[in-house]
Amino acid sequence: MNESSSDRPKIAVIDYQAGNLRSVEKALVRTGADALVTSNPSAIESCDGIVFPGQGACDSSMINLKNRSLDKLILQLIAAKKPFMGVCLGLQLLLETSEEGEEKCLGLIAGTVKRFPEGKKIPHMGWNEVNIKSDHPVLATLPNNSHFYFVHSYYADPTDKNIIAATTKYGVEFCSAVAFQNVVAVQFHPEKSGDIGLEIYKNFVEFTKASMGTSSQ
Amino acid sequence: MLTKRIIPCLDVDNGRVVKGVGFINLRDAGDPSELAKFYDREGADELIFLDITASSDNRDTMVEVVKEVSEEVFIPLTVGGGIRQVSDVRKMLEAGADKVSLNTAALGDPNLVKESARFFGSQCIVVAIDAKRISDPSNSDSYHNASVNETLKSDGNTIWEVYTHGGRQPTGVDVIKWSREVAELGAGEILLTSMDTDGHESGYDLELLQLVSTSVSIPVIASGGAGNLEHLRQAIEVGRADAVLAASIFHFGTFSISQAKEYLLDRNIPIRPMR
Numbered sequence A: 001m002n003e004s005s006s007d008r009p010k011i012a013v014i015d016y017q018a019g020n021l022r023s024v025e026k027a028l029v030r031t032g033a034d035a036l037v038t039s040n041p042s043a044i045e046s047c048d049g050i051v052f053p054g055q056g057a058c059d060s061s062m063i064n065l066k067n068r069s070l071d072k073l074i075l076q077l078i079a080a081k082k083p084f085m086g087v088c089l090g091l092q093l094l095l096e097t098s099e100e101g102e103e104k105c106l107g108l109i110a111g112t113v114k115r116f117p118e119g120k121k122i123p124h125m126g127w128n129e130v131n132i133k134s135d136h137p138v139l140a141t142l143p144n145n146s147h148f149y150f151v152h153s154y155y156a157d158p159t160d161k162n163i164i165a166a167t168t169k170y171g172v173e174f175c176s177a178v179a180f181q182n183v184v185a186v187q188f189h190p191e192k193s194g195d196i197g198l199e200i201y202k203n204f205v206e207f208t209k210a211s212m213g214t215s216s217q
Numbered sequence B: 001m002l003t004k005r006i007i008p009c010l011d012v013d014n015g016r017v018v019k020g021v022g023f024i025n026l027r028d029a030g031d032p033s034e035l036a037k038f039y040d041r042e043g044a045d046e047l048i049f050l051d052i053t054a055s056s057d058n059r060d061t062m063v064e065v066v067k068e069v070s071e072e073v074f075i076p077l078t079v080g081g082g083i084r085q086v087s088d089v090r091k092m093l094e095a096g097a098d099k100v101s102l103n104t105a106a107l108g109d110p111n112l113v114k115e116s117a118r119f120f121g122s123q124c125i126v127v128a129i130d131a132k133r134i135s136d137p138s139n140s141d142s143y144h145n146a147s148v149n150e151t152l153k154s155d156g157n158t159i160w161e162v163y164t165h166g167g168r169q170p171t172g173v174d175v176i177k178w179s180r181e182v183a184e185l186g187a188g189e190i191l192l193t194s195m196d197t198d199g200h201e202s203g204y205d206l207e208l209l210q211l212v213s214t215s216v217s218i219p220v221i222a223s224g225g226a227g228n229l230e231h232l233r234q235a236i237e238v239g240r241a242d243a244v245l246a247a248s249i250f251h252f253g254t255f256s257i258s259q260a261k262e263y264l265l266d267r268n269i270p271i272r273p274m275r
Helices: A022-030 A041-045 A058-067 A070-079 A194-214 B032-042 B060-072 B086-095 B104-108 B111-120 B137-142 B175-185 B206-215 B229-237 B257-266
Strands: A010-014 A034-038 A049-052 A084-087 A111-115 A124-132 A146-152 A154-158 A164-170 A172-180 A183-186 B005-013 B016-018 B047-051 B077-080 B099-102 B125-133 B160-164 B169-174 B189-194 B220-223 B243-246
Touching: A010 A022, A010 A041, A010 A194, A022 A034, A022 A194, A022 B060, A034 A041, A041 A070, A049 A070, A049 A194, A058 A070, A070 A084, A124 A172, A146 A194, A154 A172, A183 A194, B005 B032, B005 B220, B005 B257, B016 B032, B032 B047, B032 B060, B032 B257, B047 B060, B060 B077, B060 B086, B077 B125, B086 B099, B086 B111, B099 B111, B104 B111, B104 B160, B111 B125, B111 B175, B125 B175, B160 B175, B169 B175, B175 B189, B175 B206, B189 B206, B206 B220, B206 B229, B229 B243, B229 B257
Parallel strands: A010 A034, A010 A049, A049 A084, A084 A183, B005 B047, B005 B243, B047 B077, B077 B099, B099 B125, B125 B189, B189 B220, B220 B243
Antiparallel strands: A111 A154, A124 A146, A124 A164, A164 A172, A172 A183, B005 B016, B125 B160, B160 B169
């Protein structure tokens, strides 16, 4: 499984005690990367790409990130053009604030995280269609309106609508992915969405590889 | 549109699937990973593994099962049976489960639901409720369970009572009240089994389903009674279930998951299509 072939990029899965990281790790390994689940800043820094996963509550997750000094590191590495993929809470925490908690989030993306309006079952749980509007290489190969697995009660609402890469309908039409430059973040769980989900990981691994070729590393 | 989920349930005893898919040519029909892969290919939207191992000494075999399956299959995986405390929940999630189902232990200590949801998030906490119709409502308080909160107890309006310990023990608790309570405590989903219809293959208890599903704002999985594909449709359209669980119709090959999906799609029910 862990062939130490040099063309496998090393991808960090940021561990800050926020949910099931095993599937993320296995999905990366399956799609051609060496995955490193870690909370160690220098280990994260040494990787070619970063997956920022997450489930659970916003406040405790932000506190866990801060306690490990990972909040600033994440922003630094994104600014340094490291390929970055956020998943679920890993998308929401990129915004400024969340209706779920009091803590300030990372603030990379202007906007807030909102709770679904009353009237629908919450959490939004199950397979729903994703309408892709982006030609970002991590998302571009996916057939439009493919189904992905979601489980969340809040959704990201970025101020700049141009970064919205996909939308999904659940009572409201919400942002289910953002993509710009080296950053992709999705509200659904590609590691729980069968083959089509693995395709996203494969694309991210390829995207990471491509950036290794062009960056100064 | 959010689709309705079809979920096969697999019983695991000492690390082996019992009643596993017997009709197809699997190398080993008792191997949890083989079966999980089979159902994934078939189009299952999630999988539930229920540990029915009698001895608690052998519970760690389930952790190994979860580890193996989660390496092979990339769809949501729920694990239930024998989860007693927060550390058990953590163990299963770390092994690769996406959700953990609590039943007997939740009734014994409702705080377990609250604590688990607080630590790990509501999205991974399922409460399984085994419901049985009360034949004589006036007699419903004959079961005395001192640990149960007074407000949850059966009363003159109670139709269904919660049973625990694999359906062996009545609790004196009203199913609707308990459903609302677990949603309040932070459960992300309810797995609702009718003990009256379970195993009869004559359809789900639609009245029970509808009442629970409209009493709570979290998703409800229907369980117990599926004998044909029309039963699945009824559970969704009449019972208002968000997901349907079935065991025997899939394990014995009566119907395949893809047939079930086709049947429901033909009747305009939102279903994730096969690729």
